[in-house]
Amino acid sequence: MDLTLISHHLCPYVQRAAIMLAEKGTPFTRRYVDLSAKPGWFLAISPLGKTPVLVADGEPLFESAVICEYLDDTLAPRLHPADALRRARDRGWMEFGSAILNTIAGFYNAPDAQALEARRGELRDRFRQVEDVLAGAGPYFAGERFGMVDAVFGPVFRYFDVFEQLGEPGPFAGLPRVQAWRLALAGRPSVQAAVAGDYGERLTRFLRDRGSELSRRIAQRLG
Ligand SMILES: N[C@@H](CCC(=O)N[C@@H](CS)C(=O)NCC(=O)O)C(=O)O
Structure with missing residues (x-):
């Protein structure tokens, strides 16, 4: 199968597909788009104008959950459990991971300290x-x-590595099982390889440019 993953450097949804492909040991090409200036070829294959798109033998697939399911249906080893009930339960927690990503966006876009603390809560x-x-x-x-x-959660936890480096405490105190899971995912080669080496700097620049409470704090801390 010829696979191209249309990517954005910071997109956590893209990372899901990259992790799946790495877990399956499948070679693929990565092509990056600038989401602030979407090229015509990208809009032609991405109905919602979003990354990721996986082009599989010339056929563009969109929506990360759909892409991950397709990869699991077609490439060994199977990551989903064989049991339908467990699979359904896992799909629910994958959705939960997407809900957390929305809250993370609310956190880094929070306009003031009160909103930031509300999102942290x-x-x-x-x-x-x-x-x-x-x-x-x-x-x-x-x-x-x-x-x-x-x-799904490898890319979720990755945000907090950068938030913590920037002096923002993570929400994991008193949650030992979450902390252990976070560490296990951070050590997984497929999770590590899902982003480029300059991810931290890119995310820091992105966060600093949001015009948000977090942006102001980063500017103060980094000078
Ligand atoms: N539900 C989508 C979400 C993808 C998504 O939100 N991608 C973001 C980047 S992380 C995007 O392309 N945003 C550009 C835009 O909305 O214009 C999925 O799971 O693939």
């Missing part, structure tokens, strides 16, 4: 829910085997 509540569902032995979401929920 929401993140804490969300991860408390994750703590409660992580009852197994780990190291991954469903135990020993790396699965699709892990591919």
Whole structure:
């Protein structure tokens, strides 16, 4: 199969597909687009104008969840569990990961300190829910085997590595299972390889340019 992943350097949804492909050991090409100046060829294959798009043997597929399911249907090893009930449960937690991404965007776009703290509180509540569902032995979401929920949460946790470097405390205090999961995902080669080496600097520039409360704090801290 000839696979091209249409990407953006910071997009967490793109990272899901890149992680899936790495877990399957499948070679693929990456092509980056500037989402602030979307080229015509991209708009022609991305109905919502969003990354990721996976071009599979010339056929463009959009929506990260659809792309991940397609990759799991067609390439070994299978990441989804064989049992339909467990698969359905995991899909729910993948959606939950997308909801957390929306709250993260609310956090870095928060216009003032009050809104920033409100979003931080929401993140804490969300991860408390994750703590409660992580009852197994780990190291991954469903135990020993790396699965699709892990591919979703690797990019989620990556934001907090940068937030913490910038002096913003993460929402993980008192959540030991979440912390252990975060560490396990950070050490996974597929998760590490899903972004370029300059991801931290790129994300820092992006955050600094938001005109948000976080942007002002970063500007103050970095000088
Ligand atoms: N539901 C989509 C979300 C993808 C998405 O929001 N992509 C962002 C970048 S991370 C994007 O392309 N934004 C550009 C825009 O909305 O104009 C998916 O899961 O693929």
